[in-house]
Amino acid sequence: MQSSFDKTPLLFKQVCVIGLGLIGASLAQAIKDNHLSERLVAVDRHLPSVDEAIKHGLLDAGSTRLTDVVAGSDLLIIAVPVQAVQAVFTDIKAAMDNGQLATDCIITDVCSTKVNIIEAAKSVFAALPTGFVPAHPIAGAENSGYHARRANLFVNHSVIICELTTTSSSAIAKLQQLWEAVGATVMPMAADHHDAILAHTSHLPHLLAFNLVEQLASHDDNLDMFRYAAGGFRDFTRIAASDPKMWHDIFFANERAIISALDEYGVYLQTMRQLIIDKDSTALMGLLGRAQAARRHFGHMLASTPYTDTSAMSASYNITPSNTVSGTITVPGDKSISHRSIMLGSLATGVTNVTGFLEGEDALATLQAFRDMGVSIEGPDKGRLTIHGVGMHGLKPSKTPLYMGNSGTSMRLLAGILAAQSFDSVLTGDTSLNKRPMERVAAPLRDMGAVIQSTGHDGTAPLSITGRDTVGQPLQGVEYDMPVASAQVKSCLLLAGLWANGTTTVIQPEVSRDHTERMLSAFGYPVTVDGNRISIEGGGTLTGGDIAVPADISSAAFFMVAAAISQGSELTLTQVGINPTRTGIIDILKLMNADISLNNETHVGGEPVADITIRSSNLQGIDIPEYLVPLAIDEFPVLFIAASCAQGRTVLTGAKELRVKESDRIAVMADGLQTLGIDCTVTEDGLIIEGKGSAGVGQSEVKNSQSVFGGGHITSHHDHRIAMSFAVASLRASKLITIEGVETVNTSFPGFAELANQVGMSIEVHDSRV
Known part of the structure; x- marks a missing residue:
């Protein structure tokens, strides 16, 4: 039987590692373990490290002198301190001159500065070798030296490669193969940009850590300071070890x-110092809140890096x-209204x-975007936010692209706001969002005079928006x-119309959710609604106030269907938004004979709300009226679960919009339903489902034979509503259901x-990333 070791292709005949510290020795070990070179040799001034590496079987040969072992090497990896690199280049040139090395052998390094490395090479070689590929793995550990080596040090870490015009493309490709073979992700970057980025993200933090430890060590009472130092001090100063x-060498080399990074840091420190002296609570909270949110946001962005392949x-x-759900619960706040409260609150005058x-992550992406544009926002704290509005012309350009995560609402609505700003903007998102269509907002914005560039011939994100200046x-x-x-399209254009000359009118073929219109009115901005014509005059102002976000009917929908399809169930959902442009889920379930009642109806922040009680029901298949489709567009995945449990056929038409959501929800749901044993047919604009329900499901006893779904493995395509819908299906399943990508x-x-389990379901969450 052939081992995986034998299957790994040899990339090099002989690799020579110059420097057996942490990085050099770890890379040598990774090359050895992955069988990437026929021979492996090394050079290090510390002879005991070389001898030990040979004894361990890591090296075929080693020495303190390059000339002793380098002959015939087709890859040289320089892993010495940056100030010693020029001397190594001199030795390499001598080996080329005396015929020990081919002039086109690949030469690379692992140093954390790049401009000085390139300059050192230029000073030694008459012309830069065609095999010279400067590189830098963004990896390390607290301990250093040969004994600290780890073959997996580079797994899921980035390696920056500087692609010089003098370097052959084959050398770059070969080095990229090497790094990818040891588990790293390769990123190209210009040398000067690399040095500027690393100065801020690596060199400055190390410098500050060394300085802070020195500062505390210099105090007379340093013993107490170190004894009572909290975890934050220990975590931050760990890198000073x-x-x-x-x-x-790095500090001088870069x-x-x-x-420049220190000077910029000094300005920020001085600003914070002055805010404390002035006791400027609002500004200080804004600064601290932006920093806290940015750190969390960076975490989301970093977490999404391996999602280039969503199978990761x-x-x-x-x-x-399980069979029954019961209780009284409150689902989270409405996502649509949460988005808009941040947007309009930021653009308003006052608090x-x-x-x-x-x-949730979608609404937090919108929150972070406005913080990136200079808005001071306190919270969130248990659903509470305080937004210090900057007015219609107070937004500032973000220093980086605005990252929308997975939120199509954030991207499409923000496109309308940013199209009217004086400054340039870039909107981007995770891999899933960057595949979704954005021309549906970009094209009408261009009709208004916006200069907006989408990506690729499919018109996807990132979106580049040119400022009005x-x-x-x-x-x-x-x-x-x-x-x-x-x-989303309607709201994008209405928001752009806040700054437009004259009147912006959107005519919709069917009613769609009207949260934007309602909230504009709540902020004192007049909106004219004439049937399906919605108009707004540019040039007005928004005034801050109090916004209460009701519970999200789209989230409530999963529990409404759960109670309707399961035996002996009665579930009450409190203070759910029942905006008439969102109640399609209730209307459709009632047409299917669901037992639903609304109580305690009132208004909160301009939005109607009610407690919704739903009980076990004998659902009937129906032809879903097309006029209800826009009013339930996000709820159809879970309605497909209800239809599967109904008696007879359910037919959906007029729902093309479902094919361009986080996934093609019609196709993905059909695949999952068929996996669980449901007969369904995909049409161009909808789905036909043959329900497997039978009489007597309601309040009467349901026998196990009345299971509708089997068990199986469902792929959600990382679509949140797909995942939650198939979770609800477990209430009428006969076997275990596993859902990937949740x-x-x-x-x-x-x-x-957690909430589903609270009312009687049985969901175990598994996350291998933890």
Whole structure:
């Protein structure tokens, strides 16, 4: 039987590692373990490290002198302190001159500065060798030296390669193969940009850590300071245990970029110092809140880096069949209203206090975007936010692209706001969002005079938006007849119309959710609604106030269907938003004979709310009226579960919008339903489902033979609503259901599994990333 070891291709005949410290020895070990070179030799001034590496079987040969072992090497890896690199180049050139090395052998390094390495090579070689590929693995450890080596040190870490014009493409490709073979992700970057980035993200933090430890050590009472130092001090200063010689050399080698980073840091420190002296609570809370949120946001962005291949996302549900749900619960705040409360609160004059804010990843992406544009926002704290509005012309350009995560609402609505700003902007998201269509908002915005560039021939994100200062004129109001009812497109254009000259009118073919219109009115901005024509005049102002976000009917929908399809169930959902443009789920379930009642109806923040009680029901298959489709567009995945449990056929038409959501929800749901034993047919604009329900399901006893679904393995395609819908199916399943790709549930419904288990379901969450 052939081992995986034998299958690994040899990339090199002989690799020579120059320097057996942590990085050099770890890379040597990874090359050895992955069988990437026929021979492996090394050079290090510390002879005991070389001898030990040979004794361990890591090296075929080693020496303190390059000339003793380098002959015939087709890859040289320089892993010495940056100040010693020029001397190594001199030795390499001598080996080339005396015929020990081919002039086109690959030469690379692992140093954390790049401009000085390139300059050192230029000073030694008459012309840069065609095999010279500067590189830098973004990896390390607290301990250094040969004994600290780890073959897996580079797994899931980035390696930056500087692709010089003098370097052969084959050398770059070969080195990229090497790094990818040891588990790293390769990223190209210009040398000067690399040094500037690393000065801020690596060199400056190390410098500060060394300085802070020195500062505390110099105090007379340093014993108490170190004895009572909290975890934050220990975590931050851990990197001060790194090799002083290495960092001494780095600080001098990258002098210009580090000094620039220090000067910028000094300005920020002085600003914070003055805020404390002035006791400027609002500004200080804004600064601290932005920093806290940015750190969390960076975490989301970093977590999404391996999602380039979405199969890497590994969280899953294992759901044991259960029969009944009961209780009284409150689902999270409405996502649509949460988005808009941040947007309009940020653009308003004065302070806006928000309660019931949904702390899901989608809404947090919108929150972070406005913080990136200079808005001071306190919270979220148990659903509470305080937004210090900057007014209609107070947004500032973000220093980086605005990252929307998985939120299509954030990207499409923000495109309308940013199209009217004076500054340039870039909107981007995770891999899933960057595949979704954005021309549906970009094209009508261009009709208003926006300069907006989507990506690729499919018109996807990232979106690049040119500011009005560059364009030279404001947006112009238009009348736009929407081909498909879409609240996101409508809202995007209405928001752009706040700054446009004249009137912006959107004509929708069917009613779509009207949260934007309602909230604009709540902020004192007049909106004219004439049937399906919605108009707004540009040039007005928004005034801050209190916004109460009701519970999200889209989140409530999963529990409404859960109670309707399961035996002896009665579930009450409190203070759910029942905006008439969102109640399609209730209307459709009632047409299917669901037992639903609304109580305690009232208004909160301009939105109607009610307690919804739903009981076990004998559902009937129906032809879903097309006029209800836009009013339930997000709820159809779970309605497909209800239809599967109904008696007879359910037919959905007029739902093309479902094919361009987080996934093609029609195709993905059909695949999952068929996996669980449901007969369904995909049509161009909908789905036909043959229900397997039978009489007597309601309040009467349901026998095990009345299971509708089997068990099986469901792929959600990382669509939160797909994942939650198939979780609900477990209430009428006969066997275990496993759902892959459920981590995106947190975009709209953090705590879904816990709440589902609270009312009687049995969901186990597995996340291999933890």
